[in-house]
Amino acid sequence: MGKVLIIGAGGVGGVVTHKCAQVPDVFEEITLASRTIGRCEKIRDQLSRPIGIAAVDADKVAETVALIKRVKPDVVVNVALPYQDLAIMDACLETGVDYLDTANYEPPDEAKFCYKWQWDYQERFKKAGLMAVLGSGFDPGVTNIFCAYAQKHLFDEINTIDILDANAGDHGHPFATNFNPEINIREVTARGKYFEEGKWLKTDPLSVQMTFDFPGIGPKKAYLMYHEELESLAKNIRGVRRIRFWMTFSDNYLKHLEVLQNVGMTGIEPVEFEGHQIVPLQFLKKLLPDPASLGPRTKGKTCIGCLIEGLKDGKPRKLFIYNVCDHQECYREVQSQAISYTTGVPAMIGAMLMVTGVWKGAGVFNVEELDPDPFMDKLNLHGLPWHILEMA
Numbered sequence: 001m002g003k004v005l006i007i008g009a010g011g012v013g014g015v016v017t018h019k020c021a022q023v024p025d026v027f028e029e030i031t032l033a034s035r036t037i038g039r040c041e042k043i044r045d046q047l048s049r050p051i052g053i054a055a056v057d058a059d060k061v062a063e064t065v066a067l068i069k070r071v072k073p074d075v076v077v078n079v080a081l082p083y084q085d086l087a088i089m090d091a092c093l094e095t096g097v098d099y100l101d102t103a104n105y106e107p108p109d110e111a112k113f114c115y116k117w118q119w120d121y122q123e124r125f126k127k128a129g130l131m132a133v134l135g136s137g138f139d140p141g142v143t144n145i146f147c148a149y150a151q152k153h154l155f156d157e158i159n160t161i162d163i164l165d166a167n168a169g170d171h172g173h174p175f176a177t178n179f180n181p182e183i184n185i186r187e188v189t190a191r192g193k194y195f196e197e198g199k200w201l202k203t204d205p206l207s208v209q210m211t212f213d214f215p216g217i218g219p220k221k222a223y224l225m226y227h228e229e230l231e232s233l234a235k236n237i238r239g240v241r242r243i244r245f246w247m248t249f250s251d252n253y254l255k256h257l258e259v260l261q262n263v264g265m266t267g268i269e270p271v272e273f274e275g276h277q278i279v280p281l282q283f284l285k286k287l288l289p290d291p292a293s294l295g296p297r298t299k300g301k302t303c304i305g306c307l308i309e310g311l312k313d314g315k316p317r318k319l320f321i322y323n324v325c326d327h328q329e330c331y332r333e334v335q336s337q338a339i340s341y342t343t344g345v346p347a348m349i350g351a352m353l354m355v356t357g358v359w360k361g362a363g364v365f366n367v368e369e370l371d372p373d374p375f376m377d378k379l380n381l382h383g384l385p386w387h388i389l390e391m392a
Contacts, residue, residue: 001027001028001355002029002075003027003029003031003072003073003074004027004029004030004031004074004075004077004351005031005068005076005097006031006033007034007056007058007064007076007079007080008033008034008079008080008081009033009034009036009039009040009042009043010291010340011291011294011295011339012102012343013039013043013079013344014043014334014336014344015334015336015340015341015343015347016347016348016351017030017043018043018046018047018333018336018344019334019348019382021047022382023348024049027352027355029051029052030052031051031052031053031073032044032051032052032053032054033053033054033055033056033058033067034055034056035055035058036055037054037055040053041053046335054067058078058084058088059083060087061087061091061094064087064088064091065095068091068092068095068097074354075097075098075099075351075354076088076091076097076098076100077100077348078099078100079101079102079343079344082104082106082183083105083108085103085104085105086105086117086118086121088101089132092130092132093124093125093128093130097130098130098131098132098133098354099125099131099132099133100133100136100351100354101133101134102136102137102140102141102346103135103183104118104228105117106183108268113187113190113228114228114231115232115366118132119364121364122363122364126364129362131359131360131365132364133354133359133365133367134232134365135232135366136346136350136351137343137346137347138323138342138343138346138384139163139227139245139304140229140232140366140367141229141346141350141367142304142342142346142379142384142386143163143304143305144232144367144368145346145367145372146308146321146372146386147161147233148367148368148370149372149376150306150308151237152373154308154388155308155310155317156310156313156314157239157310157311158237158239158308159239159240159241159242159309160240160241160242160308160309160310161233161237161242161243161307161308162244162245162306162307163227163229163245163246164214164222164246164303164304164307164320165222165245165246165247165248165302165304166212166214166222166248167248167300167302167338167339168300168302168303169301169302169327169337170298170299170300171289171294171297171337172297174256175253177288181284181285181291185257185260185281185284186266187225187227188206188247188249189257189261191204191226192205192206192208192224192226194224194226194230194243194245195230195234195240195242195243195244196241196243197242203224206223206224206225206249208223208224209224210222212246212307214322215303215320215324215387216303216324217301217303220248222246222247222248223249224244225245225246226245227245227247229245229366230245233368236366236369264280265280265281265283265284266280266284267279267281268280268281291337291339291340294337295331295335295336295337295340296331296335298327298328298338299327299328300327301324301325301326301327301338302323302327302339303322303324303325304325304342305322305323306320306322307320307391308321318391318392319388319390321386321388321389322386322387323342323379323386323387324387325338325341325342326338342384345379345382345383345384346375349378350375352378353374353378358374359371359374
């Protein structure tokens with residue numbers, strides 16, 4: 001039915017490629033591209049059907065344009081670095097191709113998770129008759145879809161949303177991150193921020209915590225953070241009074257992170273070392289295990305969901321919409337741990353809905369602006385079944 005170009009061959013890119021390969025009736029042709037062709041070759045060799053591979057520097061619009069013109073995809077799935085979002089969007093505009101990503105643009109020199117730069121593309125995509133879908137991962141992505149589904153079917157009025165992300169996996173390393181170390185550490189060390197009564201309130205990093213009993217995992221300490229889906233949900237979930245994001249971390253992870261911060265290894269400003277300018281966080285990334293290598297050794301489960309309170313038929317209602325994912329089951333299926341799996345599957349589903357015309361439109365869309373029902377159906381079919389827990 002269609003062609004897909006996947007840019008980025010890390011852990012998430014591998015999952016997207018595997019999952020696209022599982023639905024040949026939708027994705028007749030698949031091309032995987034990365035700056036490092038060896039990563040593409042490794043993923044290609046894991047598959048039972050042939051795909052195309054290519055080398056591309058996604059920072060360079062002209063290179064991406066040339067690749068798109070050669071491949072002629074129906075949609076470009078961007079699972080490269082968030083710094084490259086705008087360059088890939090520019091290439092899609094130049095070549096007349098729809099766009100999808102899993103994470104918002106972030107400038108390399110500033111830890112500022114914000115949709116403004118991509119929202120500014122609204123008129124250009126609309127005028128070109130093209131569709132750009134932002135944040136079709138898990139959080140952002142599935143969590144946004146959960147909120148849209150709750151607004152459509154489960155509540156007459158939503159008052160509060162708490163997005164809760166727990167990873168109870170154990171990879172055996174003293175310290176490692178389950179997705180890109182540079183992005184992960186920038187997120188965790190940034191100030192917390194949440195939306196309440198029309199205002200954005202800030203907190204010191206990891207200074208606010210609570211314990212939540214996660215289905216399939218049990219009680220875990222979760223820390224208030226800022227995450228980009230809060231920005232779009234505050235705009236698109238009508239009448240919501242408060243939205244917060246929480247993530248769990250082990251004491252071991254937090255202790256290592258504290259030491260790395262204290263010695264300056266999490267800095268994003270360049271420093272001079274032996275005549276070279278290096279960014280400490282980028283150097284640290286080189287020292288840490290590649291998240292794509294964690295799959296074979298990670299055990300345990302993740303639980304990610306939305307705790308939503310509001311009114312239904314005039315009565316108070318509180319529920320938790322969530323997914324539980326098993327690291328080892330993910331590895332058996334697509335040779336990846338659950339963090340990459342929970343991001344990659346929704347990217348494939350979003351691309352599927354675009355290629356088949358179920359999601360269509362001109363402009364820039366966050367996923368909660370689109371119909372959640374077909375997405376929710378596909379989650380159950382493609383490895384991320386969801387559940388609803390009614391709370392007291």
